[in-house]
Amino acid sequence: MTEHMFLSGLYFGKCALAAAGQDDHLAAQKVRIHACRRDDGGYAGNEVYPSHLLYTYSAVQLAILYNQPELLDADALEAFVWSRLLPSGAYYGNDPSDTDTRFSYCALATLALVDKLQPEAINVRQAGEFVLACQNDDGGFGLRPGCESHAGQTFCCVAALQLCGLLEKANHDTLKGFLLRRQQADGGFNGRPEKASDGCYAWWVLATMAILGPSVLGAIDKAAAIKALFRLQTPAGGFSPRPDESPDLFHTHFAIAALGVLGHESVAPMDPCFCVPRTALQRYRRSLDQTQATTTDAS
Numbered sequence: 111m112t113e114h115m116f117l118s119g120l121y122f123g124k125c126a127l128a129a130a131g132q133d134d135h136l137a138a139q140k141v142r143i144h145a146c147r148r149d150d151g152g153y154a155g156n157e158v159y160p161s162h163l164l165y166t167y168s169a170v171q172l173a174i175l176y177n178q179p180e181l182l183d184a185d186a187l188e189a190f191v192w193s194r195l196l197p198s199g200a201y202y203g204n205d206p207s208d209t210d211t212r213f214s215y216c217a218l219a220t221l222a223l224v225d226k227l228q229p230e231a232i233n234v235r236q237a238g239e240f241v242l243a244c245q246n247d248d249g250g251f252g253l254r255p256g257c258e259s260h261a262g263q264t265f266c267c268v269a270a271l272q273l274c275g276l277l278e279k280a281n282h283d284t285l286k287g288f289l290l291r292r293q294q295a296d297g298g299f300n301g302r303p304e305k306a307s308d309g310c311y312a313w314w315v316l317a318t319m320a321i322l323g324p325s326v327l328g329a330i331d332k333a334a335a336i337k338a339l340f341r342l343q344t345p346a347g348g349f350s351p352r353p354d355e356s357p358d359l360f361h362t363h364f365a366i367a368a369l370g371v372l373g374h375e376s377v378a379p380m381d382p383c384f385c386v387p388r389t390a391l392q393r394y395r396r397s398l399d400q401t402q403a404t405t406t407d408a409s
């Protein structure tokens with residue numbers, strides 16, 4: 111059932127292990143990243159599927175975790191990302207009717223990580239203005255203008271706005287209110303009003319707060335949030351969405367990442383925008399600089 115999203119699954123597993131200090135696992139799976147690359151420059155979720163922005167971003171995150179910027183062709187990635195932008199500023203997935211602010215975040219983050227994001231460029235501006243139009247009166251963001259606010263989309267939109275230099279234009283007062291209201295009596299976080307808390311929302315909410323700044327993140331009950339996350343760890347080792355449910359790779363990854371944003375000593379500090387350990391991102395950037403310097407010398 112999950113074969114078509116192999117590349118994202120590999121990212122969830124590799125990132126959770128790296129954040130927990132188990133960096134040298136899953137080395138053999140690295141070869142499969144290249145096999146998921148398509149002729150249009152994007153990446154598919156697995157070998158026989160078409161390219162998609164979601165899996166393209168997973169491939170870039172994996173290049174960070176494996177510290178292999180040379181796996182990526184920055185020009186081809188840039189061409190693929192722009193091929194998915196509509197005149198409205200929205201990004202689409204499989205076909206132009208399938209627009210979603212998750213794709214805007216994946217597109218802009220991909221460009222940023224291969225040094226192809228120029229905030230002053232007209233198409234970046236267009237993409238940012240579309241994301242801004244998705245903020246609702248309650249402060250949260252939806253998947254398109256006028257769609258219901260949701261913590262997952264709010265993370266994607268806030269991170270996208272930060273990447274394209276437009277975060278200042280969002281309504282920060284209502285946004286902070288929307289995020290603070292997500293922490294529930296059990297210490298966990300929900301994605302929308304009236305929903306039960308769920309481990310992955312700890313990441314979406316806390317990472318968004320971390321992007322906005324330490325004073326926003328400092329306003330939640332951190333001890334209760336950590337307790338709620340550890341209640342989700344199961345005897346099988348992984349984390350489940352809610353207590354007494356089955357663990358899965360997605361919720362294990364995001365629970366560990368949330369602990370990393372909270373500064374828990376068992377987990378490496380996480381970059382809130384790109385969802386990889388900060389040390390892995392710094393190592394990748396140094397490697398990327400060296401690769402670019404070698405290319406310049408050669409030419």
Ligand SMILES: [Zn+2]
Nearest residue numbers: 308310311351
């Ligand atoms: Zn969840």
